Amino acid sequence: MAELGRAALAVTLGLSLYALLAGGYAAARGRRRLALSARNALIAAFGSTLVATAVLVTGFLRDDFSLAYVAGHSSRALPTPYKISALWGGQEGSLLLWLLILTGYSALAVWLGRNRLRDLLVWVTPVLAGICVGFAWLLVGVSSPFEVIGAPLDGRGLNPSLQNPYMVAHPVLLYLGYVGLAVPFAFAMGSLLSGRIDERWLVATRRWTIVAWTALGIGQLLGAHWAYEEVGWGGYYAWDPVENAALMPWLAATAYLHSVMIQEKRGMLKVWNVVLVSLAFCLSLFGTFLTRSGIVSSIHSFTQSSIGAWFLGFIVIAVIFATTMICLRLPLLRATAKLESLISREATFLYNNLLLVALCLTILWGTSWPILSEAVRGEAVVVGRPYYDFFLRIFGLPLLLLMGIGPLVAWRRASLRGLSRTFAWSAGAAVASGVVLIALGAGSSVPGLIAYTFAAFVSTTIVAEFARGTSARRALTGEAIPRAFSGLVARNRRRYGGYVVHAAIVLLAIGIAGSSAYDSVAEGRLARGETLSVAGYDLTYRTLSERDGANATEIRAVLDVRRDGDSLGTVSAGKNAYAVEQQVSNEVGIRSDLLTGEDLFVIAEQVYDDGSVQFRVFVKPLVNLIWLAGLVFLLGSLITLWPDAREQRRLVERYARAARSNRRAASTP
Amino acid sequence: MSVALVLGGALAVACVVLVALPFLREPAPSSDAVDALDDAERDALELAETRDRALGALKELEADHRSGRITDHDYRALVGTLRRDAAEALRALDRGGAGPGPAEAKSS
Numbered sequence: 001m002a003e004l005g006r007a008a009l010a011v012t013l014g015l016s017l018y019a020l021l022a023g024g025y026a027a028a029r030g031r032r033r034l035a036l037s038a039r040n041a042l043i044a045a046f047g048s049t050l051v052a053t054a055v056l057v058t059g060f061l062r063d064d065f066s067l068a069y070v071a072g073h074s075s076r077a078l079p080t081p082y083k084i085s086a087l088w089g090g091q092e093g094s095l096l097l098w099l100l101i102l103t104g105y106s107a108l109a110v111w112l113g114r115n116r117l118r119d120l121l122v123w124v125t126p127v128l129a130g131i132c133v134g135f136a137w138l139l140v141g142v143s144s145p146f147e148v149i150g151a152p153l154d155g156r157g158l159n160p161s162l163q164n165p166y167m168v169a170h171p172v173l174l175y176l177g178y179v180g181l182a183v184p185f186a187f188a189m190g191s192l193l194s195g196r197i198d199e200r201w202l203v204a205t206r207r208w209t210i211v212a213w214t215a216l217g218i219g220q221l222l223g224a225h226w227a228y229e230e231v232g233w234g235g236y237y238a239w240d241p242v243e244n245a246a247l248m249p250w251l252a253a254t255a256y257l258h259s260v261m262i263q264e265k266r267g268m269l270k271v272w273n274v275v276l277v278s279l280a281f282c283l284s285l286f287g288t289f290l291t292r293s294g295i296v297s298s299i300h301s302f303t304q305s306s307i308g309a310w311f312l313g314f315i316v317i318a319v320i321f322a323t324t325m326i327c328l329r330l331p332l333l334r335a336t337a338k339l340e341s342l343i344s345r346e347a348t349f350l351y352n353n354l355l356l357v358a359l360c361l362t363i364l365w366g367t368s369w370p371i372l373s374e375a376v377r378g379e380a381v382v383v384g385r386p387y388y389d390f391f392l393r394i395f396g397l398p399l400l401l402l403m404g405i406g407p408l409v410a411w412r413r414a415s416l417r418g419l420s421r422t423f424a425w426s427a428g429a430a431v432a433s434g435v436v437l438i439a440l441g442a443g444s445s446v447p448g449l450i451a452y453t454f455a456a457f458v459s460t461t462i463v464a465e466f467a468r469g470t471s472a473r474r475a476l477t478g479e480a481i482p483r484a485f486s487g488l489v490a491r492n493r494r495r496y497g498g499y500v501v502h503a504a505i506v507l508l509a510i511g512i513a514g515s516s517a518y519d520s521v522a523e524g525r526l527a528r529g530e531t532l533s534v535a536g537y538d539l540t541y542r543t544l545s546e547r548d549g550a551n552a553t554e555i556r557a558v559l560d561v562r563r564d565g566d567s568l569g570t571v572s573a574g575k576n577a578y579a580v581e582q583q584v585s586n587e588v589g590i591r592s593d594l595l596t597g598e599d600l601f602v603i604a605e606q607v608y609d610d611g612s613v614q615f616r617v618f619v620k621p622l623v624n625l626i627w628l629a630g631l632v633f634l635l636g637s638l639i640t641l642w643p644d645a646r647e648q649r650r651l652v653e654r655y656a657r658a659a660r661s662n663r664r665a666a667s668t669p
Numbered sequence: 670m671s672v673a674l675v676l677g678g679a680l681a682v683a684c685v686v687l688v689a690l691p692f693l694r695e696p697a698p699s700s701d702a703v704d705a706l707d708d709a710e711r712d713a714l715e716l717a718e719t720r721d722r723a724l725g726a727l728k729e730l731e732a733d734h735r736s737g738r739i740t741d742h743d744y745r746a747l748v749g750t751l752r753r754d755a756a757e758a759l760r761a762l763d764r765g766g767a768g769p770g771p772a773e774a775k776s777s
Contacts, residue, residue, distance in 0.1 A: 007677035011684055018688065030703040036691035044684040051680055119705040196711065199718050265726060267719075336719075410739050411726060412747055418740035465738075472736035654717045 002067055005055035005146040008048045009096075012103065013136035015045040019129030027122045027193070035122045039110045042129055045136075046103035053100050056093065056145055060086055066151040069093060075157040075580045077551040085168040086158045091292050091307070092145035094171070098288065099135040101179040106132060109183050109208065116655055117204055124190035131182050134314045143307055157580035160552070166226035173219030174246055178284040180212025181249055184256075185281035185322075188274050192325040197270065197332045202260055203651060205277075207641060209260075213253040214637035220246050221630040232586030232603050234521070234618045236626065239388040244367045245287030248360050252280035255356040262346045265411060267336035271326065272353070274333065278322035279357075283364070285315045290367070341413035348406035352399060359395040363388065393447045397454060400509055403502045404458035407465065407495075425464055430457035448517030455506045455513075462499050462506075469496070493644050500636030507629035511597070514622025523616040525608075535619035537600055538562045542570070544611050552576040554587070557604045557613045561591060573604040573615070597624040713762070720758035727751045 023038030025031065056069070060083040065071040073086045073093070087093045106128040113121050139145065161167075184205035191201035223243065228236040237243060256276035262269045293308030326333075339347060366383040374380040408422050433456035434449065442449055466485070469492075473484040489496040522534035526541040533539075540560040547554050556574035560567065573589035589602040599620045606614035686693075706714065730751055734744040 001673050004673040004677050004680075007673070008680060011677075011681055015684055015688070026703070030705070032701050032703045033691040033695060033698065035703055037688050040690055041684075041688045044687045048680055048684060051676075119703060122703050194705075196706070198711070198714055200714075265722060265729075267722060408738055410730070410733065410743050410747060412750070413743075415740070415743050415746070418743040421740055422738060468736040468738060472732070476735070650721065654721060655714070 001055050001058065001064075002146040002148050005052045005059075006140075006144065008052035008055065009136065009140050009144070009146070011048040012045045012052065012099065013133065013140045015041040015048065016103075016129050016132035016136050019045065020126050020133050023122070023126035023129055027126060035125065038125050038129065039114075039121065042103070042110055042125055042132070043107040045129075045132055046100075046107040049096075049100045049103045049136075052139075052146075053087070053096055056096060057084060057087055060084065063155070064151070065153075065155050066148055067145075068147040068149045069145045071149060071152055071155045073155070073158055075155040075551070077580060078155075078158055078163075079550055081165075081168055082158055082163050085162070085171075088171045088175075089158050089162050092139070092143050094175075094292060095135060095139050095143060095307075096145050097172070097175055098179060099132065099139060101175050102128075102132055102135060102182060105179055105183050105208075106186075109186070113204055117200060120187070120190055120194060120196065120200055120204070122190075123193040124186045127186040127189045127193070128182065131186070134310075138307060138310055142310060154580065157551070157578065160576065160578045160581055160583050160585040161230055163551075163578075164226055164230045166222050166229070170219055170222040170226055173215045173222060175219075177212045177214075177216025177219055177246070178249065178287060180208060180215060181253060181277075181281045181284045183208040183212070184277045185318075188277045189322065189325055192274065192329045195329065195332065197329065199264065200655070202263060202273070206260070209253060209257060209277075210637060210641055213250065213257060214634065214641075216246060216250045216253070217633055217637075218630055220250065221627065221633075225627060229588060229590070230585070232588045234601055234603065234616065234620075236515075236623075239363075239366070239385055241367045241370070242287075242291050244363050244388075245283075245290040248363055248367070249280045249283040249287060251356050251360040251363075252276055252283055255353045255360070256280060258349045258356075259353050262349050266346055268339070268346060269350075270333040270335060271330065274322075274326055276353075276357075278318075278326070279360075282315055282318050282322070283360075285311065285318060286364075289315060343409065343416065343419065344413050345406060345409045345411045348402055348409050352402045352406060355395045355399045355402070359391060359399070362391040362395070366391075396509075397447070397450055400451065400454045400458060400505070403505060404454070404461040407499070407502075408461060423461075426457045426460040429460035430454065432456075442518070445513075445517035448513040451509050451513040451517075455510050458502060458506050462503050465499055466496070489639060491646070493642055494640050497636050497638075497640030497642075500639055501633055502636075504629045504633035504636055507625045507632060511622050511625035511627075511629060514597070514625070515599075515620040518621050520619045521617065523605075523614070525606075525612055525614045527610075527612045532615060532617060534617050536563055537568075537617075537619060539571070539600075539602070539615070539617060541613060541615070544607070544613065549576070551580065552578045552585075555607060556587070557607070557615075559589070559602065559615075561600065571600065571602050573602040575604065575607065592624055594624065597622040597628075599623045716758065716762045720755070720762050723751065723755040723758045727755050 019038045019041040022034050022041070026034035026038055056067070058064075059067045059070045060074050061080070063070070063074070063076050065074075069090060069092050070086075073089045074083055078086065088097045109128070110121050110125055113124075117124075187201040187205045187208075191197055220243070223246070224236040227238070227243075253276075256273060259269050259273055259276060263273050289308065289311035293311055339350070341347065366387050369383050370380040404426060405423070409419065430453045434453040437443070437449055437452055442452065466488075469488045470481060470485045473479065473488045474481065477484065477487070479487060520535035522532055524532050526532060528541055528543070531538050531540045538561075540562070541557060542560055543558045545556050545558065554574065554576050556572040558570050558572050561569060561571055568591065571589040571591045574587050576585045576587050577583075578585070586603060586605075589604075591600040591602075593599070599618075601618040601620055603616045604613050605616055608614075727748075730739065730744065730747055733739040734741075734748075739747075
């Protein structure tokens with residue numbers, strides 16, 4: 001069936017090319033039927049890409065090793081879920097997944113906007129098609145997943161690190177995020193191309209951006225959890241280039257989600273918003289480039305390839321195109337209002353934006369430096385953890401504080417007297433927390449102490465916000481507290497969903513500060529019966545076992561865990577030896593205390609012939625708050641995304657004229 | 670091989686039909702122009718956006734004041750301007766887009 005896969009991808013390329021050229025011509029000349037035809041081509045491109053993907057997945061499920069990609073990333077013994085996830089275990093399959101999501105998003109975007117945004121979509125279609133052309137060309141002309149070889153008896157298997165449940169979901173979510181940022185970019189560029197710089201592109205892309213941003217955020221957390229469990233070095237984020245590649249567009253999109261509110265509420269920052277949308281998309285391309293080109297050394301990069309130059313070309317084209325369009329349309333992007341005071345909601349959002357973009361660009365510089373230094377001096381100079389940690393504190397801590405300040409400052413201008421009253425409780429809680437933490441000995445880490453103090457400030461602000469809002473609604477409607485609370489959230493989903501997301505960031509900050517600033521570590525070579533002590537825990541090495549798993553030999557050392565004399569059960573750590581892949585992986589032992597959020601983290605670094613084992617043991621306070629933050633983040637995003645019937649009615653009324661003018665065309669398929 | 674060719678051919682034909690559908694449905698339309706907003710509709714849309722912005726700001730200020738986020742002093746300093754903006758936006762929309770929006774009116 002390789003021919004069908006190749007043919008389907010060739011059809012996708014043809015359709016995308018047609019949508020780009022015919023769509024561009026139709027938009028420039030105002031040809032309605034040709035524009036609809038281009039739109040249909042984009043929708044059909046999703047269908048043909050789906051066929052190509054189905055062919056490759058079938059190849060994996062049927063162990064069709066005549067496909068070089070299947071032979072290179074699967075084996076007969078590989079469990080079925082990993083045979084499916086092996087689709088994105090290598091370069092060609094990942095590109096196919098990119099294209100599938102891109103064409104899927106594109107088809108959905110042009111279909112959902114077919115009535116209200118028809119005149120804007122005429123310009124959006126060729127932009128989306130242009131991106132599809134790039135990826136379809138890579139799969140057809142440069143790196144095909146349907147190369148055929150003489151079928152070996154068995155495949156080479158999947159990289160053991162990827163044989164993890166988190167790796168089934170993590171790449172898909174990251175790609176949903178990366179690719180999702182193409183939609184707001186296309187709408188922004190479509191709006192600039194059309195010369196209609198009203199707010200429709202903002203309204204149309206708000207949910208797309210939040211979906212992409214949420215997927216990227218959750219994808220990163222799942223990736224962090226995978227690194228924590230699978231890579232086995234005792235951490236969850238190492239400022240690895242590929243990790244940074246996902247963080248940068250997320251930071252740019254976060255800045256955009258805040259600054260877009262200023263444009264909606266005050267008609268300001270129009271240029272800045274288009275710049276942020278373009279930056280987020282270009283960074284998502286850069287992220288894929290880093291992951292897929294093999295240009296940097298990373299534990300997350302599973303390939304070395306020659307597509308780097310193509311990706312670099314795409315990034316350059318995207319940057320030049322976006323910059324040109326913004327420059328050409330500058331006169332249309334004038335703000336309709338000015339910043340009235342440095343103490344106002346829009347000013348705090350602006351500070352937030354500057355910090356987010358500064359952090360993003362700092363990470364970009366650190367990530368790019370090895371590439372640049374290698375290109376210039378012939379030697380890759382890697383930027384280390386201290387660089388990133390320094391800038392995370394410099395920019396991240398003020399950001400944390402602003403999260404508590406911004407939502408409570410009035411639009412336009414606020415008085416210092418008013419602010420001092422509004423923030424009295426929050427400031428009091430922050431100071432009290434700081435004093436208590438110093439008394440408890442948390443002063444050993446100044447950044448950790450500051451993070452906790454700011455977290456207390458923001459938490460109090462969020463709780464006070466919900467309490468004030470519920471109380472005001474009760475006073476207005478006479479409803480009981482639960483009903484007033486749910487009514488408050490339901491009528492202000494963006495605002496209160498945003499507060500829930502802020503609560504998630506607070507949890508994340510507490511978890512990161514706790515697990516990195518106040519962690520403990522011990523290591524030692526233990527024979528059976530010997531004990532290692534760390535942070536109040538006593539671990540006694542008992543047995544070493546070996547058994548054959550589904551596709552690996554599993555060696556496990558079992559340790560008894562005691563704390564303050566009480567037995568807490570056992571924890572196992574060891575290694576898996578994968579016969580087909582000829583690789584060994586670390587399998588760490590983790591004992592989580594869900595009440596305190598603390599983890600006991602055990603690595604069996606070396607198993608010796610005499611049965612003794614070299615252990616490294618970490619105690620990580622509050623680390624589980626990081627994973628809890630993921631759930632809260634998802635909840636907040638869902639609240640924000642949930643359709644708001646009142647807002648929909650308002651928008652329908654606002655766009656009635658545009659809809660009326662397009663009604664005649666709406667009946668045409 | 671033959672099955673793949675047949676399926677590939679069927680896929681290509683289906684795609685071509687879908688792409689050609691607008692022309693097959695309307696071989697000779699009375700107008701083939703893209704339905705874009707004219708200048709008057711665009712002005713009305715901008716005024717509606719300005720109106721929504723002004724009314725939204727006023728509503729948010731009222732809610733923030735009621736819940737205690739905004740002090741009486743700050744509320745009094747802001748509410749007058751916002752009411753004037755909202756009233757001007759509504760008047761401009763009633764005039765059918767003939768007049769300036771609040772921001773323009775203020776700056777002129």
